[in-house]
Amino acid sequence: MQLTVARIGRAHGLRGEVALELRTDSPARRLEVGATLATDPASAGPLTLTRVREQHGRWFVAFAEADDRTAAEALRGVELVVEATADAEEDAWYPHELSGLRAEHVDGTALGTIAGLEHLPAHDVLVLVEESGDRTLVPFVRAIVPVVDVDGGRVVIDPPAGLLASDAANMVASEETDGASSGRDTDADKA
Incomplete structure (x- = not known):
């Protein structure tokens, strides 16, 4: 079974770099220069990482197969996937x-x-x-x-x-939450 590591976001700059929406808790392990990742849809890849950087908690990468902004923008929405492995980490579910x-x-x-x-x-x-x-x-x-x-x-x-x-169905609305009365006289109240 394939698991999503990241989803490719918008192009960043002119040299083919893209922002990633991470779906992994260990991006440094999954996203290393030289790594080749399968894609979903499969027709978009596989993609080989040539640059990887983190800036203010966001991850940016470039691929050998997309060396300019136009090619990078065409990858927007593609998911980077890996084969699932047995994981002994507690409190981690796919x-x-x-x-x-x-x-x-x-x-x-x-x-x-x-x-x-x-x-x-x-x-x-x-x-x-x-x-x-x-x-x-x-x-x-x-x-x-x-x-x-x-x-x-x-x-x-x-x-x-x-x-x-x-x-x-079980909630009770008070005057404060249902808007029935604001405590102020209105023209309708005076009539």
Whole structure:
């Protein structure tokens, strides 16, 4: 199975350099000058790294196969992929391992099924399809997802109030949140 290391972003400069949207926790190990990476779609590669640099937490690379801005811009959206290997790292899961897992509340109540993982700027989120069919994005942080049991086929979620779509039916709106009264007299109130 192939795993995405990075997605190629916009061209940077005139000499074929591109910005990367990382999908790996170890970019220095995966992105070394001389490394050849497969691509998705496969027709865009393989690509060989000729320059690699990090600047203010962002990664920029150049490929032997794209030596100018036009060629680099044509690679935008292409994913750099590697073959999956057995990884003994604790608390590390691949998106394909999470998809299809049963989601349970910390009290044991069934919440739905995990449909996937999305990479957002702040952090990753689990895509939860609730029992009602509603789609909810759950921040994939230990405080909200304390248990990931791939072998057991489940994740345990401890959602804050209001996170789940099913919470909407149980929420009580106060005057402050429903806009019913601002405490000020209006012309309509005086009539």
